[in-house]
Amino acid sequence: MTILVTGATGFVGSAVARRLLADGAAVRVLARAGSDRSNIADLDVQVAEGDLTDGASLAGAVTGCEAVFHVAADYRLWALNPDEIYHANVDGTRTLMLAALEAGVPRIVYTSSVATLGLNRDGRPADEETAVTLDDMIGPYKRSKYLAEEEVRRLVDERGLPAVIVNPSTPIGPRDIKPTPTGRMIRDAVAGRMPAYVDTGLNIVHVDDVAEGHLLAYRTGEVGQRYILGSENLSLSEILAEIAGLMGRKPPRIKLPHGLIMPIAHVAETWARLTRGSEPMVTPDAVRMARKWMYFSTSKAEAALGYRPRPARDAIADAVAWFRERAI
Numbered sequence: 001m002t003i004l005v006t007g008a009t010g011f012v013g014s015a016v017a018r019r020l021l022a023d024g025a026a027v028r029v030l031a032r033a034g035s036d037r038s039n040i041a042d043l044d045v046q047v048a049e050g051d052l053t054d055g056a057s058l059a060g061a062v063t064g065c066e067a068v069f070h071v072a073a074d075y076r077l078w079a080l081n082p083d084e085i086y087h088a089n090v091d092g093t094r095t096l097m098l099a100a101l102e103a104g105v106p107r108i109v110y111t112s113s114v115a116t117l118g119l120n121r122d123g124r125p126a127d128e129e130t131a132v133t134l135d136d137m138i139g140p141y142k143r144s145k146y147l148a149e150e151e152v153r154r155l156v157d158e159r160g161l162p163a164v165i166v167n168p169s170t171p172i173g174p175r176d177i178k179p180t181p182t183g184r185m186i187r188d189a190v191a192g193r194m195p196a197y198v199d200t201g202l203n204i205v206h207v208d209d210v211a212e213g214h215l216l217a218y219r220t221g222e223v224g225q226r227y228i229l230g231s232e233n234l235s236l237s238e239i240l241a242e243i244a245g246l247m248g249r250k251p252p253r254i255k256l257p258h259g260l261i262m263p264i265a266h267v268a269e270t271w272a273r274l275t276r277g278s279e280p281m282v283t284p285d286a287v288r289m290a291r292k293w294m295y296f297s298t299s300k301a302e303a304a305l306g307y308r309p310r311p312a313r314d315a316i317a318d319a320v321a322w323f324r325e326r327a328i
Contacts, residue, residue, distance in 0.1 A: 069111070197236050198255070
């Protein structure tokens, strides 16, 4: 049985590929020419060179597969050209799903995100049914993932796409080579570069538990349904305190108001656009997101899939150990 995994050179995708290999599957991975393949260097996988923006390569990659795990995404909270994010996440997802339909792939697991879900104003953990609209999405990444998930759901309803949807929360752990936005936060906290914090909250989950959730969704998930793959809800101050304890130092005590950071974010973003530089240290969209407490419930995945994630502190410890090993 051959299973295609997109995004396997990245953080979540490589964890999914490893879990499938451990389950005895033959894994084919989609990888761009010239991409960093260090995350799959030690894996016995077949590599299909291609890109989400190249329909012909996707058609070739899905040929002969009994399942597709579409994990790849352009995960940037800021881009000089936001159209790149939409092109990869929305158009690429649509093209891959249509290619899988054409090839007769009988089972698909689509990796969405809790970014597409609604949030409760009172801070209660949200679930798969919490009301949300496109207007609630902040920034091109969230908007693109919302639209991509809508495309998958539309194809399920209209074309019978055999897709199950999973919505990881905030994965952390080993092999975050890029790193992701959350990985950058942990890396900076480990290095002592976060003397202050803002008042926000996240649902933290170990990347290997997210991979396990993908396998469970593949085995028993219901087509067209979505399942939150998370673990514990923690405030940012609690996350930083856990990291500080592991590093043997005191946690940051300065809590910065969002209103103080917003002008700095506007200046940083303007400078990045004027200089056509890299992603700013902080952006207005990031500040807007931080105003929300992104807490979620995994009750549906636990009841329907048998999903059992480990405690968040274990995920934090593994992430800290990995970044320390890389001598940041």
